[in-house]
Amino acid sequence: MGSGGRLATGGNSDDGGTATTGGRPGAGGMSESGGGLGRGGVVATGGVSASSGGMTNLTGGDAGIGTGGAGQDAGSAGAGGAMGSGGNTGTGGGQVATGGSSSAVFPARFVGNTDAWNVVPTDFASYWEQITPENVGKWASIQASSEGNFNWSALDAVYKYAEDNNLIFKEHCFIWGAAQPAWLGRLDTTTAPVVVKAWMKTFCDRYPKTRLIDVVNEPPPHTTPAYSEAMGGGTRTTWDWVANAFKWARESCPNAILILNDYNNIEYDREVENTIAIVNAIQKLDAPIDAIGCQAHEGARVPASTFRANIDKLVDATGLPIYITGFDIGLADDGEQEQKYAEFFPMFWDHPAIKGVTLWGYIDGRTWRSNTGLIRTDGTPRAAMTWLMTFLGR
Numbered sequence: 001m002g003s004g005g006r007l008a009t010g011g012n013s014d015d016g017g018t019a020t021t022g023g024r025p026g027a028g029g030m031s032e033s034g035g036g037l038g039r040g041g042v043v044a045t046g047g048v049s050a051s052s053g054g055m056t057n058l059t060g061g062d063a064g065i066g067t068g069g070a071g072q073d074a075g076s077a078g079a080g081g082a083m084g085s086g087g088n089t090g091t092g093g094g095q096v097a098t099g100g101s102s103s104a105v106f107p108a109r110f111v112g113n114t115d116a117w118n119v120v121p122t123d124f125a126s127y128w129e130q131i132t133p134e135n136v137g138k139w140a141s142i143q144a145s146s147e148g149n150f151n152w153s154a155l156d157a158v159y160k161y162a163e164d165n166n167l168i169f170k171e172h173c174f175i176w177g178a179a180q181p182a183w184l185g186r187l188d189t190t191t192a193p194v195v196v197k198a199w200m201k202t203f204c205d206r207y208p209k210t211r212l213i214d215v216v217n218e219p220p221p222h223t224t225p226a227y228s229e230a231m232g233g234g235t236r237t238t239w240d241w242v243a244n245a246f247k248w249a250r251e252s253c254p255n256a257i258l259i260l261n262d263y264n265n266i267e268y269d270r271e272v273e274n275t276i277a278i279v280n281a282i283q284k285l286d287a288p289i290d291a292i293g294c295q296a297h298e299g300a301r302v303p304a305s306t307f308r309a310n311i312d313k314l315v316d317a318t319g320l321p322i323y324i325t326g327f328d329i330g331l332a333d334d335g336e337q338e339q340k341y342a343e344f345f346p347m348f349w350d351h352p353a354i355k356g357v358t359l360w361g362y363i364d365g366r367t368w369r370s371n372t373g374l375i376r377t378d379g380t381p382r383a384a385m386t387w388l389m390t391f392l393g394r
Helices: 153-164 184-188 191-206 240-252 270-286 303-316 335-348 384-393
Strands: 111-114 130-132 170-174 210-219 257-262 291-294 322-327 355-360
Touching: 111 210, 111 303, 130 153, 153 170, 170 191, 170 240, 191 240, 210 240, 240 257, 240 270, 240 322, 257 270, 257 322, 270 303, 291 303, 303 322, 303 335, 322 335
Parallel strands: 111 130, 111 355, 130 170, 170 210, 210 257, 257 291, 291 322, 322 355
Antiparallel strands: none
């Protein structure tokens, strides 16, 4: 990759976790600058530079923008688009969202993906029914320099591709402690509600057909926004700032599915319990949360049976549906990667609480983690891609 990308600069691990227990190192600045994709052209060009730095392919956490910080980034899957065994995307039908007074609807489930480092491959819609902007939808990418300065150019291109190809568009993300404009650190209890609401409303006014939103991404202990106290505080107790984020998002985006998104929260017991505690606390505060996002990056280490048991635990404890929001399998051996896809996808597809699955990249050399690509740079599919398209009836 030439001009665009992310530079890992340190960061903190997942609350002290190690690689063997699911901890993911954090990262610092992200440069988003588009770049060409050799196999089929470029739809989204341009890009927004949120900070200095080049690109290195990370094997741990995804880079934060602007203020650095801990954590990884993984997109959230959401609700929208119909998909049968071989199906085409749609935008209607489904169940009414369960959180708050929303007109949002859960359509039939889907399989989606992210753009390829701020570039939408022209064949994207041939494979996927939903798109998540990996980086260009983050607040630090759009409003990096000052409160009054929005730069929508890169995200406009992704949204337009979604509209032109009848894809479900999901926002990633509104509030994330590792990808926030640096100037937000000055917010106080008077200005925080005004500024956060303005960001949400401006976004949803511009992209009214956004179907899913990661309202809060990777909450503590993973990342903490510098202005969380100004939004209401309550970290690790009542979680008022998280509840307020959902309430403000509902005011600005009444038709979107609102998601709390995190990583390791169907892989490891501590993370499962943390998600349950946050969701239960904000439900007591009448937060209009519609679903839980589970990034599901650890499939190469954790068996599908563990995922399944923890999904059941989340659903039983919260009553909310689940989105798999950043699934990938980082294995260099084609046969091993295919075997893992064959282990996980039938479980995802058969589980009644899972409303959609989003993969986190698919083109070799343009995925967040090493060896997670499904299509080589010469355009040939890896075995897992062939298996997946057959499974989905494509």
